[in-house]
Amino acid sequence: MIQIKNLFLLSVIFAVSISIITDYAYAESSPNSISWQLTFITDKSSCNFSEETKIREIENMVKKYFQLYKMNGNLLESNCVLSGQYFSNSNSNDANLNIIVLDEVIGDQLMMRYGYEGLYAHYGADRTNNHAIIISSHSQYSSAFENTEFSWLLSHELSHFILSHKGHNVESIERMLHADKLQYNDCISDFSQRCADIKSTVTSNVSGQKFNVMSPLKQVVNQNSMSYLSDDLYSSYAVKKLLHQITGWWINGIIDDKFYLDALKQIVDVPITKNNMVKTTQLSISNGFSILDEIKKGENNEKILKNPAKMYDVLKFIPFDTHSIKSESKSPIIPSWYKNRAMLWQNEKLEDRIFLDGVDAIVRNGLIQEN
Known part of the structure; x- marks a missing residue:
């Protein structure tokens, strides 16, 4: 019975993971x-x-x-x-x-x-x-x-x-x-x-x-994406632990989107x-x-x-309504697919590489920018 239950949980996790990855693929479809x-x-x-x-x-x-x-x-x-x-x-x-x-x-x-x-x-x-x-x-x-x-x-x-x-x-x-x-x-x-x-x-x-x-x-x-992620994210236990901690604070509502992105930026940003x-x-x-x-x-x-x-x-020759387009920098909103992925990663149900691909995607979408 325990084995069946574990198998069921694994299937649920797998299904959720596929759903998250599908959402991500939809958000990032045909980048070229x-x-x-x-x-x-x-x-x-x-x-x-x-x-x-x-x-x-x-x-x-x-x-x-x-x-x-x-x-x-x-x-x-x-x-x-x-x-x-x-x-x-x-x-x-x-x-x-x-x-x-x-x-x-x-x-x-x-x-x-x-x-x-x-x-x-x-x-x-x-x-x-x-x-x-x-x-x-x-x-x-x-x-x-x-x-x-x-x-x-x-x-x-x-x-x-x-x-x-x-x-x-x-x-x-x-x-x-x-x-x-x-x-x-x-x-x-x-x-x-x-x-x-x-x-x-x-x-x-x-x-x-x-x-x-x-x-x-x-x-x-x-x-297809920018390589903003340092090798330390894969090799350093201290950096990974810090990333886990601030992501946990964000998931639990201790810090808001802007604070989380600002903190994340210190880890993934490229020095100029x-x-x-x-x-x-x-x-x-x-x-x-x-x-x-x-x-x-x-x-x-x-x-x-x-x-x-x-x-x-x-x-004025630009042929679309430029005034109605929302700015990318004033009100950062982290997409739901990223939060779902972060929750799985926080609970150690998602590989580091898949989560960090999500970090790379929000960099590419302008939510995390260079200094």
Whole structure:
């Protein structure tokens, strides 16, 4: 009878564990699959063959770049919109990522003249949704400004999105994408091995042309989650005991979500090396963050006085309601699947690795962030 009872309990625990893991899998499903939409805004009186060809070329660049990161990109639709009609047109709300490309005239007026050629923004707590890229489309030789090659700039903005989608916060993105000593100018015409980690090429299926893009970060390719967990969590009895204790306090209501996350952060956070910090220009967004990319020089090699305040007008082109999206940082709420998993782990009915995978997931969802 005792053996039957134990067998029954084991089956219940197994069923609950499967349920928790299923909930977790649902919450974290298809981390490398994203839907995206492309909108090209033109100053011309109509969208002609030239604009349509450029759209196909940009579509192909984005698809090829996602492939470098081994991500599945689902293009929902592409639109060519006249500038005077953009704000009256409806856009799909199903896209995880919206890419807005401004033609050369509009890009010069709204971005380049103020010192910027690209913008990435994310809103809210859900890192799978509410991403936007706004980029100026320009010919390498026709613009009055000395700018970055369009394919390189596009891949740079896509890299912002990919890292953010995988859970990296803005400080992590800055370090990983902006701290390289080998800059764009150093490698754009250099085919030596020293630039292999900086520059890659993709070949267009539309024109057959080869385009320079940022090489994918090796540590991010195939990464479904961020590796914020120290080896001490697996090897140190003292650290594991401390984690057990604060998790128990939280489960029993002695400390609230915010206190628990703050305490947990001291264990899982990655130390930041000061000399690796790189500060980018950002806009103040109450429920999200943005990163601006500067142009190199103005007309006649003159230095442009940057005016980031003008970029708030560019944010108006984001095709979803940014004001209704809840901030990820003001009111941390730990999901129920994590609490269920923590209770099983606290009672030694769940392996350390499965619980720590849950810790990694809430890091990726923005509940625990770097200093």
